[in-house]
Amino acid sequence: MALSSAEVTKVSELERLKTLHNGTKQQLTFSDAEFERRLAGLRRIMAAKELDAVILTSYHGIKYYSDFLYTTFGRNYALVVTADSSTTITANIDAGMPWRTSYGDNIVYTDWKRDNFYFGLQEALKRNGVKASRIGVEDDALPLMTRQAIAATFDGATLVDVSQDAMRQRMIKSAEEIEVIKHGARIGDIGGEAIKAAIREGITEYEVALIGTEAMVHEIAKTFPHREVRDTWVWFQSGINTDGAHNWATTRKLERGDILSLNCFPMTSGYYTALERTLFLGEPDERSLQVWNANVEVHKRGLELIKPGAVCKDIAAELNEIFISHNLLPNRTFGYGHSFGVLSHYYGREAGLELREDIDTVLEPGMVVSMEPMVTILDGEPGAGGYREHDILVIGEDGGVENITKFGFGPENNIIDA
The missing domain is CATH 3.40.350.10 (Creatinase/prolidase N-terminal domain)
Incomplete structure (x- = not known):
């Protein structure tokens, strides 16, 4: 009316x-x-x-x-x-x-x-x-x-x-910001451990994701009781669903032999952190192991290259050479890492601090960046799936670099016999 x-x-x-x-x-x-x-x-x-x-x-x-x-x-x-x-x-x-x-x-x-x-x-x-x-x-x-x-x-x-x-x-974080980011990395590790313990044949991706999310949300509430609790999530992927880094959890049930991708994203008062790991449910086949180890090789070298004075595009160029030696460069899916701080999957991005071939930013104290190489082998090919590792590094005022991700990576840590 x-x-x-x-x-x-x-x-x-x-x-x-x-x-x-x-x-x-x-x-x-x-x-x-x-x-x-x-x-x-x-x-x-x-x-x-x-x-x-x-x-x-x-x-x-x-x-x-x-x-x-x-x-x-x-x-x-x-x-x-x-x-x-x-x-x-x-x-x-x-x-x-x-x-x-x-x-x-x-x-x-x-x-x-x-x-x-x-x-x-x-x-x-x-x-x-x-x-x-x-x-x-x-x-x-x-x-x-x-x-x-x-x-x-x-x-x-x-x-x-x-x-x-x-x-x-x-791009340049204060001591207070770095403290929040460190808590985020620690909480991501907690989510990762909860996920790892939950992995078994027959459980669905979304059920595993819920377990990891709940573990992180409880720890965020405990650590930051004075702030709102919001936006924490998990992308847990299996089999063909591992091909993309940002693929959401589905109702697919885990099967023995699956490649798995664990991705924990605790949001601590608008500050994003991440833990990302490749896992296998049971022993991987020979080609899968080759691809996984090649990605781990790049990851380890990338961790060494992140230091004050390094140039983003130079890091990318050197890591490209390792993938070339394994005939995997065409399988790379994105850049090698990015800045951390106020960002999420729906807001924010410090695009000037990404480890890509077209970024000439020089790393300096106070910056917080990830190392996260990924390659994808398409379905039907030997070793099919997406392989990704992810650590967060803080460049200190004294020139030192601290890796604040503690969750183990590689075949020696993440083959699940359940």
Whole structure:
């Protein structure tokens, strides 16, 4: 039934924006000093680009500078940063949770008018006395329609991309970040052990995945009791399903002789870590063992090559030569590793720090990278399946490199006789 004119007027008078300081601020993942360090880095980017403000709209950008990880469900979110303020813009459906779980101020927008999100962006600048003529945005994760709407909201302002500069800032981890990442690696190992213990003939991939996920979620809750528990998952694959690195668990039942792929992904307050291992249920055949050992050879050499001063593309080139010697280079499925930090399978990526032939980034202290070679032999060929190992390495301030993954790899550790 249509609303009466009086009812329409009543709705139009409802608040477009709200202040919802419901409850008290909760303990965040990092200290106030850590968030101020991050914001200071962003403000240096702003100064270099002569920006009056930055409007961050990505999962990873908002999370990194405020600790708030949003759930979009068709709504927009932002973090507006000026020279002396930071304000999250969040939807009324989340009520006071974004304010409680973020660093800085918060403005809530309601659903009563379609453009209330953009009205909130304007209000964040108005409250802080900022008239923006140059605004930073994240073009790597900003939909065109949203970019156009921001440009229309701030008519006459120039929008300038800051995504690549912010990404380079995120590449270098602080001591507090590295501590969270180390916990993540430890928790991934716990998930791996739970999975390894569950492997047997007849169990389904998804049942194994649930066992690993539950083990990790309990440990995350124990380790980070003050933060939300979300997004942890497992990809457990068997047989032909191992051919891709990102293949989700299915109802396939494990059979003796199967190649298996264990992939644990604990999410600790938006920080992704990973444990990935090749296993076999029973003794592998001769060709499978050859391919597995070749991938392990690359993995071991890759672990040695990750050190300060190494260049990403040079690491990739040397590892390629090992695969060439085994006639396996065409079977390689992706690059040899990537940066860790605020990322997930649905948000974030520090694409400038990947171990690929087209990346010339130099490794330096504070970076956290993986070594994860993978080759796939197609179905019907000897040794069919996907072979993958994955360790996480922290490059220390003293030039040392610490492998924070402790779960064993290779045939000597992961042939399951169950």
